[in-house]
Amino acid sequence: MSDQHDHAYVKYSSIFYALCICTGLSIVFDVIDLKKQNIIGMNGVVLLAVLVLAVACAKALFVLIYFMHLKFEGRWKYVLLSPTIVLAMGLTIAITPDIGIHYYTNEAPQIDYLEQARETAAKTDALNPEKSHVE
Amino acid sequence: MGLPIPHSKLGMWLFLATEIMFFSAFIGAYIVLRAGSPGWPDDPEITHLRVWAGGLNTFVLILSSYFVVLALEGMKVENFAKARRYLCLTLLLACVFLGIKSYEYAGKFQYDILPGHIPETPRMAIDKSMREMKQVVDQRAITLSAAKLPEKTEPVNPEDTVEVAGVTDEKTEEVETPVEELRQQLQAELAAEDTPAARKKELQTYFDLGDKYRKLNDRALEESISMQEMNKELETLKQDPQYASLMAPVHFLQPIIYGNLFASVYFLLTGFHALHVVIGMLLFIIVLIQGRRLSKKWKDYVENIGLYWHFVDLVWIFLFPLIYII
Numbered sequence: 001m002s003d004q005h006d007h008a009y010v011k012y013s014s015i016f017y018a019l020c021i022c023t024g025l026s027i028v029f030d031v032i033d034l035k036k037q038n039i040i041g042m043n044g045v046v047l048l049a050v051l052v053l054a055v056a057c058a059k060a061l062f063v064l065i066y067f068m069h070l071k072f073e074g075r076w077k078y079v080l081l082s083p084t085i086v087l088a089m090g091l092t093i094a095i096t097p098d099i100g101i102h103y104y105t106n107e108a109p110q111i112d113y114l115e116q117a118r119e120t121a122a123k124t125d126a127l128n129p130e131k132s133h134v135e
Numbered sequence: 136m137g138l139p140i141p142h143s144k145l146g147m148w149l150f151l152a153t154e155i156m157f158f159s160a161f162i163g164a165y166i167v168l169r170a171g172s173p174g175w176p177d178d179p180e181i182t183h184l185r186v187w188a189g190g191l192n193t194f195v196l197i198l199s200s201y202f203v204v205l206a207l208e209g210m211k212v213e214n215f216a217k218a219r220r221y222l223c224l225t226l227l228l229a230c231v232f233l234g235i236k237s238y239e240y241a242g243k244f245q246y247d248i249l250p251g252h253i254p255e256t257p258r259m260a261i262d263k264s265m266r267e268m269k270q271v272v273d274q275r276a277i278t279l280s281a282a283k284l285p286e287k288t289e290p291v292n293p294e295d296t297v298e299v300a301g302v303t304d305e306k307t308e309e310v311e312t313p314v315e316e317l318r319q320q321l322q323a324e325l326a327a328e329d330t331p332a333a334r335k336k337e338l339q340t341y342f343d344l345g346d347k348y349r350k351l352n353d354r355a356l357e358e359s360i361s362m363q364e365m366n367k368e369l370e371t372l373k374q375d376p377q378y379a380s381l382m383a384p385v386h387f388l389q390p391i392i393y394g395n396l397f398a399s400v401y402f403l404l405t406g407f408h409a410l411h412v413v414i415g416m417l418l419f420i421i422v423l424i425q426g427r428r429l430s431k432k433w434k435d436y437v438e439n440i441g442l443y444w445h446f447v448d449l450v451w452i453f454l455f456p457l458i459y460i461i
Binding site for chain 1: 177455
C-alpha cells in the first residue's frame with residue numbers, strides 16, 4: 001500500500017483542480033445568463049438547471065469516488081447506498097404530481113399580483129414594480 | 136465473516152445513508168415547491184443572494200475537503216505533524232465558510248427577508264410598512280415618557296393594525312390604551328410652560344411623526360395610495376434629518392411573490408447545512424486538542440470525520456446551484 005501514496009497524492013490534487021474547474025463552470029453558466037435566452041428551442045431556465053445540475057452531479061461523483069474512497073471499497077457500498085438513493089429520489093418523485101405539477105390553477109393573492117405585474121409589464125416596459133428597488 | 140472495514144466506518148457510512156435521506160427530503164421538497172410556484176423569486180436584486188458568496192463558499196469547502204484527504208494521508212504514513220497541520224487548515228476554512236454565511240444571513244436580516252416577514256403583494260407591503268411605522272411611533276412615545284408598559288401583544292393579523300387608527304375595535308382598543316394615555320401625558324407636557332425647549336422639540340417631532348403616520352394610514356385604509364407613492368412618502372420622511380434615525384426600522388416596500396416560502400426554504404436548507412459544519416468543526420477540535428498525543432489509533436477516527444466532512448461538502452455542491460444559480 002505505502003508505495004502508492006505518492007501516486008495518490010498527485011491524483012488527489014488533480015481531483016481538487018477538477019472540482020475547482022467545475023465550480024468555475026457553474027459560475028460561467030450563471031454569468032452568461034441562460035435564463036433569458038432560448039437556445040435550441042429549450043426553455044432557458046430548464047437548460048440552465050440541466051447544465052448546472054449535471055456539473056453538480058459530476059462534482060458529487062468526484063468527491064464520492066475519490067475523496068470518500070468509494071472506488072476502493074468492496075461491494076457492500078452498493079448494498080448500503082442504493083436503497084437510500086432510491087428512497088431519496090422516490091420521495092421527490094412521489095410529491096411532484098401534487099405540488100410540482102398542477103392540473104388546476106392555484107388561487108392565491110400572489111398569483112393575482114403576478115398576473116397583474118405581467119400585464120403591466122407587457123403594456124409598459126417602464127416601472128415594473130418588482131424592479132423598482134434601488135440598493 | 137463481517138465486512139472488511141472497521142465497525143466505526145460502517146457506522147459512519149450507515150449514518151451518512153440516513154443523512155442522504157435527511158437532506159434529499161428537504162432538497163426534493165424545495166425542487167417540487169419551486170416547480171409548483173410560478174414567479175418564484177430568482178432575481179438577485181430581490182433575493183439578495185450573491186453568486187460570488189456562494190461560489191467562494193463552494194471553493195472553501197472543496198479546498199477543505201482536499202485538506203482532509205491530505206490529513207488522512209498524513210495519518211496513514213504516521214506523519215502526525217502533517218495530519219495536524221491540514222486538520223488545522225480545515226478548521227480554519229470551516230470558520231471562513233461560516234463567516235461568509237453569516238455575512239449573507241446578516242444581509243437577509245437587514246432587508247427583512249425572513250420567513251413570515253415578507254409582503255407578497257403591494258397591498259401587503261403597504262400594510263407592513265404601516266405596522267412598522269406604528270411601532271416606531273408607539274416606541275417613541277414609550278421612550279419619551281420612559282414608562283414601563285404591560286407586555287404588548289403581537290397583532291393577530293395585519294388588518295388589525297391598519298384599523299387601529301380608528302380605535303373602535305374592542306380588541307385593539309384594549310391593547311392600545313396605555314400608549315394612548317402616554318400620548319395624552321406627552322401632549323400635556325408639550326402644552327406646559329415649564330418644559331425645557333429641547334424636550335419640547337423632541338415632543339413636537341414625535342407628534343409630527345404621529346400625525347404623518349395617521350395621515351398615511353388613513354390613505355392606506357382608503358386604498359387611495361399606491362405602493363410607489365407610499366415608498367416615495369416614506370423615503371421623504373427618511374431623508375428628513377428630524378426623522379431619519381426614528382424611521383430606520385421601516386423597510387423599503389418590496390413585495391416578493393413566494394418570498395416567505397423562499398425564505399423558509401433558504402434558511403432551512405442552509406441552516407441545517409451550517410449546523411453540520413459546526414458539528415464537523417467540533418469533531419476536528421477533538422483531534423486537534425490531542426496535540427502531540429495524536430497517534431496511530433486515531434487513524435480510523437480521522438478517516439470517519441473525513442467521510443462526514445466530505446458529505447457536508449457534497450450537500451453544499453448541490454445547494455449552491457439549486458439556491459444560487461437556478
